Amino acid sequence: MKLHELRDNPGAAKKRMRIGRGPGSGKGKTGGRGIKGQKSRSGVAINGYEGGQMPLYQRLPKRGFNKPNQKKFAVVNLGLIQKFVEAGKIDASAAVTEDALVASGLVRRKLDGIRVLAKGDFSAKLNIEVTGASKAAVEAVEKAGGSLTVTIAAAAE
DSSP states (O other), rough: OOGGOOEEEEEESOOOOOOSSSSGGGSSSTTTTTTGGGGGSSOOOOOOOTTTTTTHHHHSOOOOOOOTOOOEEEEEEHHHHHHHHHTTOOOOSSOOHHHHHHHHTSSOOBBOOOOEEEHHHHHHHHOEEEEEEOOOHHHHHHTTOEEESSSGGGGGO
């Protein structure tokens, strides 16, 4: 095979339909737009417009609420902390703070704080200091012989 023999597989590249190129093309004159009307003209954007009727998205009731001062926590599971301890990325002898978790690469950024959840197996004896933790996570750390302190009481649950 030579360079000039290279070809696409048959049917791989479909040719573009050239619109408005005479009656012989099958898509000439009106170019597949029909006759007259808003959609036959250029510059039409009518998504969600229902011709003067109240649009569906306005007819439906509003629902829900977004808290303007909501806190966003970076979430970490105990199973991941265990893996990082085993890999030697987290120092088990020192206290595990939020800064230590960021430095190890387990969390990208702290956001409004780090919250620990109890997913995964955990057996390391660690002293963890974070902004939030689930009750199950606190129990799991204490069962393993460590301690989990939540720095801000309001963010705990």
